[in-house]
Amino acid sequence: MKCLLCNRPIYWQVPIAKLFLFGPLTPPRICERCRAKFQHYMGPFCPCCGRSSGNGLCAECRRWQDQYGWVLHNRCLYHYNQAMKEFMHRYKFVGDYRLRAVFHAEMQSFIDRQQYDYLVPIPVTQETMATRGFNQTAGLIDGYDGHLLLTRAVEKGVPQSAKSREQRLQTPQPFKLQPDVSLDHRRILLVDDIYTTGRTLYHAATLLKAAGAASVSSLTLSG
Numbered sequence: 536m537k538c539l540l541c542n543r544p545i546y547w548q549v550p551i552a553k554l555f556l557f558g559p560l561t562p563p564r565i566c567e568r569c570r571a572k573f574q575h576y577m578g579p580f581c582p583c584c585g586r587s588s589g590n591g592l593c594a595e596c597r598r599w600q601d602q603y604g605w606v607l608h609n610r611c612l613y614h615y616n617q618a619m620k621e622f623m624h625r626y627k628f629v630g631d632y633r634l635r636a637v638f639h640a641e642m643q644s645f646i647d648r649q650q651y652d653y654l655v656p657i658p659v660t661q662e663t664m665a666t667r668g669f670n671q672t673a674g675l676i677d678g679y680d681g682h683l684l685l686t687r688a689v690e691k692g693v694p695q696s697a698k699s700r701e702q703r704l705q706t707p708q709p710f711k712l713q714p715d716v717s718l719d720h721r722r723i724l725l726v727d728d729i730y731t732t733g734r735t736l737y738h739a740a741t742l743l744k745a746a747g748a749a750s751v752s753s754l755t756l757s758g
């Protein structure tokens with residue numbers, strides 16, 4: 536097999552210990568050299584955005600708490616470093632859909648340890664769907680029965696990716712709940728590709744909570 540990022544061959548040996556464990560053995564999709572360029576978040580974590588924080592809630596999450604009176608509990612897997620920026624560029628903007636597999640095993644390992652009723656990928660706009668051809672977040676959880684509970688209105692003006700931090704924070708609610716969805720006592724696990732300011736996830740979570748969801752937590756690949 537070849538590395539999905541640099542195309543060099545991957546030499547993979549199943550670790551002996553894993554031979555005695557039940558469950559699927561997932562061969563790596565990128566080589567060790569490429570893997571080493573991505574940086575995992577290590578604790579101590581902010582209990583809300585999931586990024587590094589030496590002292591409980593980070594300053595950004597404290598602002599969300601003041602604004603909403605509650606905070607989202609997000610797990611963020613990787614730093615948004617240069618390697619991740621390049622990955623997102625190739626995956627989303629060049630449109631290399633094969634790259635959805637690169638972090639699939641790690642997304643899967645987290646999701647399988649959670650208790651939820653609905654796994655909800657953050658939707659893209661119809662406009663993005665027409666140009667990109669796929670929802671990058673749904674791609675990251677390919678193989679799961681994701682629930683498309685939300686739709687996203689077309690963005691007017693500056694696209695999300697080109698906005699400044701302040702512009703992002705002022706983005707109005709872009710989501711709508713699908714009609715006739717009842718979320719009473721349902722636990723929701725939201726998934727997104729990048730946690731930037733948290734604005735997108737808080738908009739989605741607000742709507743889901745207003746529709747009766749018992750809990751909303753989230754997973755993001757990067758942030």
Ligand SMILES: [Zn+2]
Nearest residue numbers: 538541566569
């Ligand atoms: Zn590689």
Ligand SMILES: [Zn+2]
Nearest residue numbers: 581584593596
């Ligand atoms: Zn935080």
